[in-house]
Amino acid sequence: MxxxxxxxxxxxxxxxxxxxxxxxxxxxxxxxxxxxxxxxxxxxxxxxxxxxxxxxxxxxxxxxxxxxxxxxxxxxxxxxxxxxxxxxxxxxxxxxxxxxxxxxxxxxxxxxxxxxxxxxxxxxxMNNDGLRNLVLGIESLLLMPSTYSALGKAVKKHSISDEDLQDVVMSDIGLTAEVLRMAYFAVRPDAKPPESAAAALSSVGPAQAAGMYAAGVLHPFPDGAVEIFGIDDILQHSFQVSSVVVARLQEGQDAGVGPRDAVLAAFLHDVGKLAIIEAMPERYQHVIKLCKEEDLDCFEAERRVLGWTHAEAGGYLLALWGLPEELTDAVLRHHDPLEAGASPLRRMLYEADATAHRRT
Ligand SMILES: [Fe+2]
Ligand SMILES: [Fe+2]
Known part of the structure; x- marks a missing residue:
């Protein structure tokens, strides 16, 4: 090329x-x-x-x-x-x-x-200009306002433990993605890449979170966005898919990657929705309207309105940020039944997502 x-x-x-x-x-x-x-x-x-x-x-x-x-x-x-x-x-x-x-x-x-x-x-x-501009143009993913203020309080106290920080990070899709982005961002001759996404996530300590916060990299969703776009529901659904994946791993299913990375893939699988809501809120409102009016799956409405889906936006975004390929690939394909069988993690995520959607 x-x-x-x-x-x-x-x-x-x-x-x-x-x-x-x-x-x-x-x-x-x-x-x-x-x-x-x-x-x-x-x-x-x-x-x-x-x-x-x-x-x-x-x-x-x-x-x-x-x-x-x-x-x-x-x-x-x-x-x-x-x-x-x-x-x-x-x-x-x-x-x-x-x-x-x-x-x-x-x-x-x-x-x-x-x-x-x-x-x-x-x-x-990404053979669509809208998708390409969204993925390459995102400056940072927005956080739930509640997470943003919890993080702000925690870093200002200077006394947050690693465990408490992990809890704050893992309560928010955008923050988890941003922390992982930072962990994979710099390639230095003297440093090895992280062993896994989970290891990268847990290597980020209070100092780095405080640094991101202080540098103004992190921002909350604007007032009203959480309600208008049902961002709470997206978060709850991500927790549900994560718990289905946890249950399957406990039953002995092999995700083909470490169990914590499989759970991370589940938690992040709909991150593309947050990116679309942030970058093109009016068009996403159109997507939501079409879903309701025609009783469509959201990815089907996205295809009609945008020509591509949140699975592509999220998968390509995480891949561009350098996260492990198994994880980004499973996110990219999580609504694609024909491709689901190609890797254990793809299949697990596809099935867990479908299971969680059936329950709601
Ligand atoms: Fe999805
Ligand atoms: Fe989903």
Whole structure:
């Protein structure tokens, strides 16, 4: 696949090394462009369409964060990544909502090309502009207002235990997804990727949650949204699907992944609904109306109104954020009976979701 990728870095030596090393990786077939500052990057993007931007953070004039932000506003369907010197943890929080990944220098060119290629392949699979712009354009998922204030109180007290923090996180779909996003966000040469999503979730401590909160990455749903869109019902349904999965695991069914990751997949399976409600509330109201008027399943109404479903929005979003493939794949396929048999977790999630829907 010949993708067009723009690199912006103020150090000519870095650009030269990238140009020389990337041609020995899978990026050899891509069209690579190199510019030395943010303004030059904006000019380049105005001239030809790019699929991805890989930006340094510290550059003279328009810095990396401004560049990423302007790119998100003007070209929401582009993949945006950071390639920068090691950033102190706090600044990573500030980058989280502007980029789809962070690579610390020095970054192995094979690792970089593989990661950029994976994100570009995902983008390619979203063959609908509305879906693509939603998934790549989401800055952060909104939280239940009650979770947001509970988290705020907890981090301000400075005394929350790891266990209490986990309870707050696991009471909210958006917060769980955001915490996992942070855990998979930065690729550093000195650090291994998390062993599992559950391990990643439990490795996030009060300091990181406080950092995300303080950096303004997290926001609550606006007043009235919870009632208008039935977000409480979405949350309750997610707890029900999680408990069906727990029961099946206790009966000895094998999900093909660790039990805690299977439960996480269940809890997050409808995360795409939250993304749609956040990004296109009027259209989602139309979906809800159509569901009621014609007694349709919501994914059927979504297909009619949007041309795609919350399963695609959620599955692709979590995949773009780098969560494990088994989990994101099960989320992507959770309304797809023909595909359900392809993996144990897909089948378990599909059946648990159907069981929970029958009970309501
Ligand atoms: Fe669903
Ligand atoms: Fe569901």
């Amino acid at each position: 010949s993708w067009r990728v723009l690199f912006a870095d103020d150090e000519p030596r870095v650009l030269e090394t990238l140009a020389n090393t990337l041609k020995h990786t899978k990026a050899k077939d891509w069209e690579l462009h190199f510019v030395e500052d943010g303004t030059a990057a904006m000019i380049a993007m105005a001239q030809v369409p790019f699929d991805a931007l890989v930006a340094d953070l510290r550059m003279p004039g328009m810095d990396g964060l401004d560049l990423l932000h302007s790119t998100a506003v003007r070209y929401p369907g582009m993949v945006r990544l950071v390639l920068s010197g090691f950033a102190p943890t706090l600044s990573v929080f500030g980058i989280l909502s502007h980029a789809h990944g962070f690579f610390a220098k020095p970054c192995d060119p094979i690792v970089l090309a593989d990661a950029v290629g994976r994100k570009l392949s995902l983008r390619e699979k």
